[in-house]
Amino acid sequence: MYQKYGSYANKKEIRCVLVGDACVGKTSLIVAYTTNGFSDRYTPTAFDNFSVTVNVDEKPLRLELCDTAGRSEFDTIRPLSYADANVFLLCFSVAKPESLSAVFNRWLPELRAVSPSTPVILVGTQSDLRLNMGRVISGLPRSKGSDLVEWRTASRIASQFNADYLECSAITHHNLKEVFDLAILEGLNRKSPVINNEPKQKVNSPNKWILFQSSAEKQSEKTKSPSKKVTPPFKENSFFGLKKLVSIMKF
Template sequence: MSGGQGGGNSKDGIRQVTICVVGKSGAGKTTCIVRYVRGFFQDNLDPTVFDDYKCNFTSPRSGIPYSLKIKDTAGQMEYKDIRLLSYREANAILLCYGINDKNSLDDIRRDWYPELNQYATNALKVPITLAALKCDLRLEYTTPEDQSKLISTKEGKALAKEIGAQYVECSSKSDSIGVDSAFVKILTLLETPNNRRSQEESSSNPIVAFFASIRRFFQSRMTRS
């Protein structure tokens, strides 16, 4: 499967898409994926080093059937080399944080976004959706003191705008703010014409990518002259 933006390849009329789920350990990434793929909430999961989940989904926007490969990546920085391998396949990135971790926005600015910017968004033009997880806590934390411990919607949207990402809120526990919205957002983003790349540019073949970059270089030189 080719990495990069463009919605993936098609097989027997079913579009193949790889979504790479990224974020700090403990943010709730694996719980989010399990809820989406298997349909139930599972707590106390072991930290992930690397795992793949697969499911089928039909876009409510376009009616297009999808075969999704969802790559659950390690949130620990010592596994960065393994995580980078996942970006090569990605058609989209779901960048996650838990709203109960006030330091996570700074982590995204300092660690996660620079990594994605270098290896995915700039290198492969892969779009990012920023997902605020554990949003059921907004209903559980009822006092102003408790609410102040959570990252607000306003803060999350501001960060998404800052890094050029789409924004979505969801919870693996709650049906009303369920995780489906995150994946619908991603597929809608991929189906938007302005977010597509040519097949040549999105190719994972390094030789094709090399010659495409040379062609763009000379085209830019000719335009300036």
């Protein structure tokens, strides 16, 4: 017997907060997910709120995505965005080993000081660099394999604080939807599978749960202006909803 949605019946909104070092691609992930696009221009973030509406079992659920600044000058005010979080995406770049070191030395202690029990998902960004695809697209020099964080290393670190680990790319959209699907599952206080996303390995399950993204809108936390609807360049349920199915676990 399946307990499909846990506390979903009482939830109409999930707040997902992205944290991590500056320049690891947090904003790019949100932009790619909400608009099906990619911006190669870096714009320093203060604090921005984005929101999308997803359909979970044909029921609307608002997913609020909070983009935080990784720079040290925001250390005193950044934790204010943690209190109401239902799930954290703790991001580092697979091309920047120092950003993974900061996960334990800086970010995890900061998160746990405010929200000791909120679920955390470790996210390795810029996974396209493993195949140099992103650098070819961007016209950058090819990276050396020795410069990249090994998948097993990051996965082992995630297991030390009982977190799932996923790698994704805002450029190629590899595992992009899977990251936010898992965030929704965790935000709904459900037991979710440990996804083995090691390159060239697949996870199969006979039980599926479909998450559809239906609309997108952005709100700037700096201005506190009313939410404005954004028309994404994809048809409703055409891309994100059919790309991947997420497994349901038995209780």
